[in-house]
Structures are given as structure tokens and as C-alpha cells.
Amino acid sequence: MKEFVRERKDYKSVGKSIPKKDSTQLLLGKPVYTEDITPGDALVVKLLRSPHPHANVLKVNREVALKVPGIGGIYTWEDVPQKRFSIAGQTYPEPSPYDRLILDRRVRSVGDPVAIVAGESEKAVDKALGLIRVEYEILEPVLDFRRALDNPVLVHPEDNWIPHQDASDAKRNLIFHEEDTHGDVEKVYGDCEVQLDRTYRIKPVQQGYMETVRAYCEIDRYGRLHCISSTQIVFHIRRILANALDIPKSMVRAEKPRIGGGFGAKQTAVCEVYPAFVTWKTKQPSRIVYTRQECMTIGSPRHEMEVRVKVGAMKDGSIRSIDMHTLSNGGAYGEHSTTTVGLSGHKSIPMYTGGCEATRFVADVVYTNVQSAGAYRGYGATQGIFALESAINEIAEQLQIDPVALRLKNIVREGMLMPAYFGETANACALDRCLVHCASNFGWNEKYPVRDMGNGKVRAAGVAMSMQGSCISNVDVGSCTLKLSDEGTYNMLIGAADMGTGCDTILAQMAAEVLDCEPDRIAVFGADTDASPYDSGSYASSTTYITGMAAMKAAEELREKICKIGAGLLGCSVDEVDFDGEYVYRDASLATAGAPAADGVCEDASLAGESTGNSDNGDAPLAGSAADCSGSMQRVSLAEIALKSQINNRISPEATATWSSPVSPPPYMAGMVEIELDKETGSVEILDYQGVVDCGIPVNPNLARVQTEGGIGQGIGMALYENITYNEKGAIGENSFMQYNMPTRLDYKNINIEFETSYEPTGPFGVKSIGEIVINTPAPAIAHAIYRASGVWLRTPPFTPEKIVLSMQQGSEWEAPDLRCWS
Amino acid sequence: MFISLTLNGKMIADLADADMTLYAFLRKHHCYSVKCGCETSNCGLCTVLLNDKPVLSCSVPLGRVSGCRVDTLEGLEEEAGEFIGFLAEQGADQCGFCNPGYVMNIIAMLREIPDPSDEEIRQYLSGNLCRCTGYESQTRALRNFLNARKGKTEGLDLDAKVYGEELGKRFSVLSEDELLRSISERAGNAAGSAGAENPTAGAGTPMMGGGTPASSADGSGTTAGPAVCADSSDSTSGKGADA
Incomplete structure (x- = not known):
């Protein structure tokens, strides 16, 4: 043949x-999701949660609650295995530390579970939850991630904490530290005619999947644990459950039906260990369905990051050095903390490979007593790209060089070796074509100049680029x-x-x-x-x-x-x-x-x-x-x-x-936005969003387009609407869709996406990837357009009307007070 | 509490707790198309028709629907069948969890407004959240459906546009050189008529004095931003705290 x-x-x-x-x-609407296909008479599992950010559980009085008719069991830290594990869905040996127990005597953030309650009906379980009495020894928390490193308050002082990275040190609240240097950054930066030093912050935004996390467990006909859950990672679930229950992996079977959205949140076993524990203990089927409030307050959101960017450039617009330092907030546990942070540098800096002489990326990730973070589409790159793309736009505006022209002067092009991207070569790269194509579709030359509409409204445009990987x-x-x-x-x-x-x-x-x-x-x-x-x-x-x-x-x-x-x-x-x-x-x-x-x-x-x-x-x-x-x-x-x-x-x-692949070829994208800013109210309307993506060869262009439109939608949400604020205990205020404003279909229109192909020789049929890269351009592009319209650079999304108006009034970025930092 | 109602054309009677919602009742009666996404009546996933009006079943106490007619997607597959193919064609179904509530509201919309404009579509369906699609594909699909229903065969947006030499389709509207030339021409014009390209141009903008490109007309980077530098020192002190 x-x-x-x-x-x-x-x-x-x-x-x-x-x-x-x-x-x-x-x-x-056929029954294809976890809750549709599993028996409705399974034990209902719910969790009693800590109201304190940092405390030791002294006593749990469950006697009264156990008398509620229909209650099958109430479990506390004394009942669970004492071997630590991670709920991050990653290849073994997980880069994330083993820092979890199913229930811990020490609670480390508001919402940390204190007891598992299982019963025959939701009503019985709710009643029992209200009847449990807990005595806490309240401890001082560390809430401000900028003060967490080497803080005397330790989030994980326990002896059985197991890191999987040499750079992890729980005695310093340090989950991870990384440095990656190419060339003499200090010297090149010093030699540059223009030096820009800025700090950007990204909040722990939520994935907002429509199906809240949920899992069902039963004992199968061979006596093994069978878990059906809404998950992206069945094989990791098998290992995580076996580790958590301290049973052989051969005793676990994990399965996923259809999933109602994941976006990375379901790359963490947020809820699976609880019904697994109940079912293994009682041998009865059990099911947990997180409420939206639980997902919003004790789920697995994006890592909050503060990224300091130093860019050295010449007056002609050539970018000679990029120096980034990222501080990432892991929260109470370290899921995905050691890995997300790297992308903030490794998947932003290489976009400027053309001509850049020196780069440095330094990262720290810390434990704090707030909700732990996890994986969310973009996985650190979103944070890094917001910072670097904003900084590049700031340089362009300072130099009065067109930001598209400045990019075309500096970007990575096909065939270039990317030292800051693990020394990989850009075998397939149409970033240049994406920019030109996007500028053409957008009408960059007409829209970039600021236009006063004469009715108190100003129209302006912004641009950003993005890259990602195609695998680990x-x-x-x-x-x-x-x-x-x-x-x-x-x-x-x-x-x-x-x-x-x-x-x-x-x-x-x-x-x-x-x-x-x-x-x-x-x-x-x-x-x-x-x-x-x-x-x-x-x-x-x-x-x-x-x-x-x-x-x-x-x-x-x-x-x-x-x-x-x-x-x-x-x-x-x-x-x-x-x-x-x-x-x-x-x-x-x-x-x-x-x-x-x-x-x-x-x-x-x-x-x-x-x-x-x-x-x-x-x-x-x-x-x-x-x-x-x-x-x-x-x-x-x-x-x-x-x-x-x-x-x-x-x-x-x-x-x-x-x-498996020895390389992770980056997809690339260019995004341009036109906004109309109301100077009176500070509100921003998206008039036009153009994106051109190089994902190699798109296998199914319509599905790739929906991916891109959806990612841009989430990116616009992060840029304009989706806020996270903490109270003085580090609890999150935006705990439902009432307060957490995900975009509706009235919030934007005219998103137009097209594709420029490249042929990636290491991918099947020349493909690269599409899923994550698409979320990264809106925040920096919109920040750019807002600057063009208002004269103020905003460096912490979301750019709410309140923030824009107050920033315009004071002439620099206005920030709402962070109540975590008052303690 | 005793309750009887007509569900998808069939009379049903049942005993239920007085605090039960219509949503819980429908799930109990195997209407698994009805989903819950938020518990705060924000997401639209639990939309069903109550006496032909779309309602959020999570926020309807069961007692209120006694004697009423309730329709879920299970009973309206044929009507949905007229347009769901257009959604599938765009890939607008995605994870699918929001689809049933959305499809129910489309049915209600089309009964009420047989030929809605794009703006009417956005308004009517604005209460149906979707996190996967960014909504554009859904609007496109409905536009295609409405056009096709009217017999219009042209102007349907069916396929995403893909360009590249690999596939023999070059995007040829503008080359990189042409773009750069037009940018420098525009910039040249702007420099000629001072401030034309100034982002803060226009009377009445509440601007601070320095720090905008307006004040750095000489184009030198170092003079470009007293106000921005002030920001920078802020952030530097923030950084210092963790060092």
C-alpha cells in the first residue's frame, strides 16, 4: 500500500x-450532563465552610445535627486520611505542592471546608449544616499578597507539606520562584534612550462556566469507586481521588459525560474528593453540586498577579530589552501556582523576539489566606500579555510612533529563534500577516486618530497582540x-x-x-x-x-x-x-x-x-x-x-x-478595538472588535471562530465588567452573578474574526492551537483605547465607569481601597 | 401541597412541598432540559413557558402554577427543530448547558416578534447568559435562519474566513509595506496640522496638565510623562513591599 x-x-x-x-x-436539551444521568436518590453532599480566613478547628459538635432525620453522616478532619495531596489536574509528579487534606484542622481561607454532611435530601442536609457548632482558635491571616513572602504568619506551617519544586519553601510562604535571563538586561536597559517602568495588576477573575462544578460517586459492580464528574481531566481525577482517599489507583474509575463549560476551572478537582470520601466510607452513591456562590468564592479562579515591566527602547521604536517581574497570589493552596506564573513571561516576551537584545523574567508565587487560584484560559499568559502589551502601547504613545508600526518593527517572524521561549524556533508564524490583515479589516488608519463626537463622547482605538502554546x-x-x-x-x-x-x-x-x-x-x-x-x-x-x-x-x-x-x-x-x-x-x-x-x-x-x-x-x-x-x-x-x-x-x-511533543508551537493573534467613551459617565461601549488569528491550519473554521469570539467575550468581561473585591477577611464580595457582571449580548457587538494560516510542521495537518490565545488581547487593547480617549493609563482591570471617571478627574489611575491590606 | 398542571400537553398531579420551585418540580418530572446556572435569576438557563410566556422557573414558586400550562423544550422539539440547525452550523451550541433556556426564549421571541431585527434579538435574549460563544455566532445563526425563512439565499454568513498561502487563499487587501506607508502618511499629515492626531484633542476633555502625548510634542520619550512617572513611583513602592 x-x-x-x-x-x-x-x-x-x-x-x-x-x-x-x-x-x-x-x-x-437532552439529558447528557452529570446531574441528568446520575440517580437522583444519591446521598446529597454539602460542606460546612469556615467564616474565618485563618483558624484552627478546636471542636466540632455534631451531636444535634446527626439527629436530623435523613442525615447519613457528618465528617470532620479527624475522619479523613492524613496524607497530603493536590487537587490540580496535572501530570505526575504534579508541579503543584501536596498541601491539601480532604478536611484540615487548620482552615486557610474564608470558605475552607470544616465538615462534610451527607444526607438523603437537600433539606435535611441544609438543616444539619445549621445545627453544627464549631469552636475555632482564630489566627492572624496573611491577606495582602505583596506582604506574604517571609511574613511571620505562615499559611502552611505543617510538617507533612510536600513540594514538588526545589524553589518551593512553605516556611517563607513561597510556592515558587523562577528566573530566566537572556543577555545582560541591566546593561542594555541602561543604554536605552527610552526606559519605561510600569506595574500592572490583574484580579482573580472567574471562569464563569454555566454548569457549576459537580460530581457523583458510586461503588461499581467490582467494588471500585466510580466517579462521574464534570471534569476536563479524567485520568488526573483517578490519581487525585486515590491519593486523597489513600487507596490504590486501580480502585478508581473516573468518567466525564458532557461538560457545561470548563475554561480551566475543571482542570482542578474542586469538588470530587468530597462525594468520593462519602461514598468510599458509606458505600452508598453520593452527589455534590456546588452552588454558584461556592463556585464564585471557593472555586478555582485566575491567579491574581502584579507584573512589573521594564522596557528599554530607542527613539526609533526598536525594543532592546524586556524585564518582567511577576508576583502571583496562589491563595490558600498551590494548585497550578508553580506553572501559571511562568506563562506571564514565557508567553509574552517572545512576541518581541525581533531585535530584542536582552530579556529577563523573574517570578514569585506566594501563599495567602484567600481563595486558592487555579487554571483559567490563558493560564498566566493573559496576565503577562496585559502587562507587556500595555507597556508597549505606553512606549509607542510616548514616542509618538504608531503602535502597529512599532510592533511590525519588533515582532517575532517566521524562522526566528526565540530565546525567551525555551529556545524554540517559530516554525509557523503569521503574526505579521495577522497584524496587517487586522489593521486592514479594522480600518486602523481611520480609527486610530481620536474622534470627538461632539456630544460628550469620544471614539478611540487600541491594539494588542497575543501568543500562547499548543501543549506542555x-x-x-x-x-x-x-x-x-x-x-x-x-x-x-x-x-x-x-x-x-x-x-x-x-x-x-x-x-x-x-x-x-x-x-x-x-x-x-x-x-x-x-x-x-x-x-x-x-x-x-x-x-x-x-x-x-x-x-x-x-x-x-x-x-x-x-x-x-x-x-x-x-x-x-x-x-x-x-x-x-x-x-x-x-x-x-x-x-x-x-x-x-x-x-x-x-x-x-x-x-x-x-x-x-x-x-x-x-x-x-x-x-x-x-x-x-x-x-x-x-x-x-x-x-x-x-x-x-x-x-x-x-x-x-x-x-x-x-x-507527545518536544515543542509547543505558539499560535499568534492580533486584536484591535474601537470604543466610544462617555466623558461624563466614564462608560465605555465597544463599537468594533477585529481579531485575526494564526492557529496554524484551522481544522474547523467555524468552531475556531466561535472559540475566538467566546475568548474575546471573556476578555472584554475581564477588561470592563468583572470585578473582584475583598473584605477585610479576604472574602470575595462578588459572590453571585448579581454582583459578578459577566457580559450579556448587549455589552458588545461587531466582533469580527478571520484567520491567517501558517503550517506547523510538528502538528497534524499543520495545526497549532486556538483555545486559550483568544482571551488575551481585549484587556490591553481596551486599556490602550481608553488612554487614547481619556489621557489616563489604567493598569488594573476592570475599567469600570466609576474608575474611568475618577481617574480622569484626578489625572491618574483611581483605585478602590483593597480592604485586605488594612489588617 | 397538592398541585396539578398541564406539562407539555399532559395533565399531571402531584404532592409537593409548599416551598418547591417550578424548576425543582420540572426536574423531578424528568424535564432534564431545564437547567440551573445561578440561583439568583440572572442566567436564563431555567427558562420555560408558563401559559406561553417565558419565565425563570427557578424563581417561580410551584403554588403559582397550579392549573397553568407549562411547556419545556421536551414538548417543543418540533418548533425548535426549525432553527437549531442554523445554530449547529455556526458551532453556536458549544458546551450546550445554556442552550435549552436560550432555545426556549427564541421560541417565545419568534412567537411574539416573527421577524425581529438584530437589535430586537439582542434585547429579547439579553437575559440568556452564555460564557462560551461571545453571542456573535448565536446572532449570526438567527439572522441566517430568518433570512433563509424569507427565501433569501444570499448574504448568509455561513463560513469563517480563512486566508493563507497554505490553502491558496491570500489576503490581498493590504500588504505590510502599504500599511506602513499609509501609517506614515497619516502621521505626516498629523504632524503637519499640529495635534490632529492628539489623543486628547477636542475641547472639554477633563485632562490633567502633563503626561499626555499632547505635552510631548517634541516626541522625546523622556519628556513624555510626568503624570505617568508619578504612577510609576506608586507602583514601585508597591513592589518594594514584597522584595
Whole structure:
């Protein structure tokens, strides 16, 4: 058979916008989510939560609460295993410290759980929660993350705290420290004609997934723990639950149905350990469903970061040095803390590789007594890019150089080596084309000059760029199993999690490209640790790039096996046949000497039946005597091959492929925004948002476009509306959708997204990634436009009307007081 | 409390707690399309039709619907079937968790306003939150549906635009050189007529004195921002605290 090769221009399935495989089920509201498919009579699990940011639990009086009819159990720190673990969904050995217990005697933030209550009904559990009495020894908290390092108050003083990074030191409240230097930054910065030194802050914004975190647990028919949860990471859930319960990993099975949005939040096992503990203890099914308030106050939001940027440039606009220092607030526990912070530098600085002589990135992450942070789309890059892109815009405005022209002078271009990006080369990079294309679509030249509308309103424009990665290089593992099934259809088994993004569909598109069929012919299943091949899970923008390659390789391998079985039926050597998606056929051009030329074509299935019959008689090898049917049989259909695979067959009609990548090719994007700012009220209206994305080859352009529009929507929310304020105990005020203002469809319009392709040689069909990069441009672009309209640089989103008006009045950024810092 | 109502065309009667919401009752009666996203009547996921009017079932006490007609998506699949294909075509379903409430409200909208404008669509559906899509694909899908229903075959926005040599489709409106030339021409014009490109130009802008590009007409970076420098010293002191 011929090796599968296809020209990019001839892709049949990749690059086509087809509906998602689950679209009809989802749009008709069929029961496909955790709460829909698990039994309603499971024990209801809820948590009693600490009102204090830092305290020791002295006594929990549960006697009265246990008398509530229907209460199955009330558990406290004395009842749980005392081995620490992490709930971060990351590859073992997790970079996050093992700093959690299911319930801890020490509570470390408002909302930390003190007791687990399980009962037959929500009413009974609620009543019991109100009857538990807890005595606390109240401790002084450390709430201000700028004062946490080496603070005498320690968040994790315990002896059994286990770090997985050398740079972690709980005795200093230090979760992680990192430095990455290329060239002599101090010297180059000193030599520069223009030096800019600014500090930016990003708040712990919320993912805002519509389905709150939830999980169901039961004991399966083999006595193992079976967890069905709304998660992006089934295989990590298996390990996390086994670690938490201190039971063998073989005793756990984790499964995800459809997920109502994740955006990274569900890359952490926020709630799974609690029902798992209850079910393991009682052997009864149990279910936990977090309230929105719980998700907003004790979930797993973006890391709050303060990023100091020093940029050295020349008057002609060439950027010579970038020096970034990020301070990140891990909160009470260290999930994703050691890893998110790196992206703030590694995935912002390399955008200015062209001509930059020296870069330095230094990072610290600290523990504090507030809600712990986790993974959110962008994963640190969002914070770093807001800071660096804002700083670049500040430089451009200072120098009175057009910010698009300044960027084109300094950006990374295809073929450049990026020292600040782990020394990787930009093999596929259309950032330059994205900028030009975006400027053209946007009408940059017309919109960049500030226009006073004469009615108290001003129109202005801003620009920003963004990059991300396509996986965690040398770590992420993606796998795909493909099986030939009845009638020549296929089954695809994956461990990656489609959280609405459409990975089930685009992975089928990639396999269909190789198997020369419609993606409809491939039924996709995912994800279940007992059935799916291993996959790290859906995060780090890795599914298309990593699991996609696994899907492509599995399809190639299955193609070979189909040819092999087909050749057996045709009674010839596998070297003489090829597969066109419908038939395995003898190809005269491939035929070895002596094989007859392929003239007539036999479509009669009975002939294939005959040949099957022949083999049926004994254990004769499939590729047996060519004489049986050579000359009469020239092709055999996929359905016949599928049938043959089920009768007297020794060739497995399935293939599993696994993939990892030594590199993480960045996607790139340019974004431009036009706003109208009301000078009287400070309100900002988004009039136009143009984005052009280089995600390599988009596998499904419409799905890639929705990803981008959704990411920009979240980015606009972060920039303008979504605020987080703390009270003096470090509790979050915006604890529901009443206060936490996610954008509605009235808050923006005219988002237009287009794509510039590049071909990434290490990705399947030239793909890179799309999921995360799309959230990064709005905040810096909008800050830029607000400066153009108001004359004030705002360096801490959200840019609320109140903030804009007060900042304009005082001539510099106005900040609401941070009550955490008063203690 | 005894309750009877017509659910998706069928009479049902049941005993229920007096504090039960319509949302909980519907889930109990296997209407799993009805979802809860917020508990504070902000998200629109639990939208059902109560006597043909869209309501948030999480905020309707069950007692109030006694004798009423309640319709959920389970009973309106055919009506939804007219337009959901257009949503699927755009990939606007995404995670799907908000879809049922959104689809219910579209049904209500189309019954009330048979041919809504984009602005009317945004207004009517503004109470249906979606975190995945950024809404644009949903509006596009409805526009395509309404156009297609009117027999319009042109102007439908069906496919995202992809350009690149890899696929033989070059974006050719503007080259990098042309863009840079037009930028420098504009900047030249702006320099000619002083302050034309000044971001703070225009009377009545409540500006501080320094720190804006207006004051740094000589273009030298170092003179560009007394006010901005003041910010910088603020942030430096903030930084000092953790060092």
C-alpha cells in the first residue's frame, strides 16, 4: 500500500466547518450532563465552610445535627486520611505542592471546608449544616499578597507539606520562584534612550462556566469507586481521588459525560474528593453540586498577579530589552501556582523576539489566606500579555510612533529563534500577516486618530497582540484508539475531554482525513479511565495539537490494518493494494511482477463471502493463496472487511496511537478595538472588535471562530465588567452573578474574526492551537483605547465607569481601597 | 401541597412541598432540559413557558402554577427543530448547558416578534447568559435562519474566513509595506496640522496638565510623562513591599 500523503490544498475533511457531533442533543436539551444521568436518590453532599480566613478547628459538635432525620453522616478532619495531596489536574509528579487534606484542622481561607454532611435530601442536609457548632482558635491571616513572602504568619506551617519544586519553601510562604535571563538586561536597559517602568495588576477573575462544578460517586459492580464528574481531566481525577482517599489507583474509575463549560476551572478537582470520601466510607452513591456562590468564592479562579515591566527602547521604536517581574497570589493552596506564573513571561516576551537584545523574567508565587487560584484560559499568559502589551502601547504613545508600526518593527517572524521561549524556533508564524490583515479589516488608519463626537463622547482605538502554546512540551500525552466496526463504520475512543469546544468533532475530522471518509462515519467516545486510552486531558490548548496527532497516527495505522485484511480477502500481498475510504483495491501500479493488471471490478459481495468461506475452513493465513481469487477479485468494500474482521480473524481491526511533543508551537493573534467613551459617565461601549488569528491550519473554521469570539467575550468581561473585591477577611464580595457582571449580548457587538494560516510542521495537518490565545488581547487593547480617549493609563482591570471617571478627574489611575491590606 | 398542571400537553398531579420551585418540580418530572446556572435569576438557563410566556422557573414558586400550562423544550422539539440547525452550523451550541433556556426564549421571541431585527434579538435574549460563544455566532445563526425563512439565499454568513498561502487563499487587501506607508502618511499629515492626531484633542476633555502625548510634542520619550512617572513611583513602592 501507498503511504498516506495529502497536499494541504486537497484536504477533504480538515478545514471544513461542520456542526459538532453532539449539537442536536445539546440544542434539544437532552439529558447528557452529570446531574441528568446520575440517580437522583444519591446521598446529597454539602460542606460546612469556615467564616474565618485563618483558624484552627478546636471542636466540632455534631451531636444535634446527626439527629436530623435523613442525615447519613457528618465528617470532620479527624475522619479523613492524613496524607497530603493536590487537587490540580496535572501530570505526575504534579508541579503543584501536596498541601491539601480532604478536611484540615487548620482552615486557610474564608470558605475552607470544616465538615462534610451527607444526607438523603437537600433539606435535611441544609438543616444539619445549621445545627453544627464549631469552636475555632482564630489566627492572624496573611491577606495582602505583596506582604506574604517571609511574613511571620505562615499559611502552611505543617510538617507533612510536600513540594514538588526545589524553589518551593512553605516556611517563607513561597510556592515558587523562577528566573530566566537572556543577555545582560541591566546593561542594555541602561543604554536605552527610552526606559519605561510600569506595574500592572490583574484580579482573580472567574471562569464563569454555566454548569457549576459537580460530581457523583458510586461503588461499581467490582467494588471500585466510580466517579462521574464534570471534569476536563479524567485520568488526573483517578490519581487525585486515590491519593486523597489513600487507596490504590486501580480502585478508581473516573468518567466525564458532557461538560457545561470548563475554561480551566475543571482542570482542578474542586469538588470530587468530597462525594468520593462519602461514598468510599458509606458505600452508598453520593452527589455534590456546588452552588454558584461556592463556585464564585471557593472555586478555582485566575491567579491574581502584579507584573512589573521594564522596557528599554530607542527613539526609533526598536525594543532592546524586556524585564518582567511577576508576583502571583496562589491563595490558600498551590494548585497550578508553580506553572501559571511562568506563562506571564514565557508567553509574552517572545512576541518581541525581533531585535530584542536582552530579556529577563523573574517570578514569585506566594501563599495567602484567600481563595486558592487555579487554571483559567490563558493560564498566566493573559496576565503577562496585559502587562507587556500595555507597556508597549505606553512606549509607542510616548514616542509618538504608531503602535502597529512599532510592533511590525519588533515582532517575532517566521524562522526566528526565540530565546525567551525555551529556545524554540517559530516554525509557523503569521503574526505579521495577522497584524496587517487586522489593521486592514479594522480600518486602523481611520480609527486610530481620536474622534470627538461632539456630544460628550469620544471614539478611540487600541491594539494588542497575543501568543500562547499548543501543549506542555515533553509532558502532555494524547492518545486515540480507532476501531473498525460493523458496516465499515468507526469508533474513536479518546481520553481528552470535549467541554463544548468540539474536540470530539475535530479529532474525527482529522481521522476522517486519513481514512478518506465523512467524519459522520466515526462515532467518538470520551472519556472514561476504564475505556479510553491515556490522555493528560483537555488543557494547555493541547487537544488539537497533541491528541490530534494521536488521532492522525491511529488512523494511519488502522488504514494499514484495513489494507492488510483487505489484501487477505483479495488474496494478494498488502503491497499490491490501496484504500480509498470505501474499498481496498488492487492497484496495478503497485503490483509486483506477475500480478494481473486491475481491469474489471468486482462489486459482488458474494465473492467476498466466498473468499471468507475459504478461509473459514481452516486456519489458513489470510494472505494465503493468491490463486484463489486473483483475476476475479479486484476490490473489497470496507463493510466486507469489517465483516471479515469478525469471522475467523487474527488481525486486530483497531489501532491506538499515543503522542507527545518536544515543542509547543505558539499560535499568534492580533486584536484591535474601537470604543466610544462617555466623558461624563466614564462608560465605555465597544463599537468594533477585529481579531485575526494564526492557529496554524484551522481544522474547523467555524468552531475556531466561535472559540475566538467566546475568548474575546471573556476578555472584554475581564477588561470592563468583572470585578473582584475583598473584605477585610479576604472574602470575595462578588459572590453571585448579581454582583459578578459577566457580559450579556448587549455589552458588545461587531466582533469580527478571520484567520491567517501558517503550517506547523510538528502538528497534524499543520495545526497549532486556538483555545486559550483568544482571551488575551481585549484587556490591553481596551486599556490602550481608553488612554487614547481619556489621557489616563489604567493598569488594573476592570475599567469600570466609576474608575474611568475618577481617574480622569484626578489625572491618574483611581483605585478602590483593597480592604485586605488594612489588617 | 397538592398541585396539578398541564406539562407539555399532559395533565399531571402531584404532592409537593409548599416551598418547591417550578424548576425543582420540572426536574423531578424528568424535564432534564431545564437547567440551573445561578440561583439568583440572572442566567436564563431555567427558562420555560408558563401559559406561553417565558419565565425563570427557578424563581417561580410551584403554588403559582397550579392549573397553568407549562411547556419545556421536551414538548417543543418540533418548533425548535426549525432553527437549531442554523445554530449547529455556526458551532453556536458549544458546551450546550445554556442552550435549552436560550432555545426556549427564541421560541417565545419568534412567537411574539416573527421577524425581529438584530437589535430586537439582542434585547429579547439579553437575559440568556452564555460564557462560551461571545453571542456573535448565536446572532449570526438567527439572522441566517430568518433570512433563509424569507427565501433569501444570499448574504448568509455561513463560513469563517480563512486566508493563507497554505490553502491558496491570500489576503490581498493590504500588504505590510502599504500599511506602513499609509501609517506614515497619516502621521505626516498629523504632524503637519499640529495635534490632529492628539489623543486628547477636542475641547472639554477633563485632562490633567502633563503626561499626555499632547505635552510631548517634541516626541522625546523622556519628556513624555510626568503624570505617568508619578504612577510609576506608586507602583514601585508597591513592589518594594514584597522584595
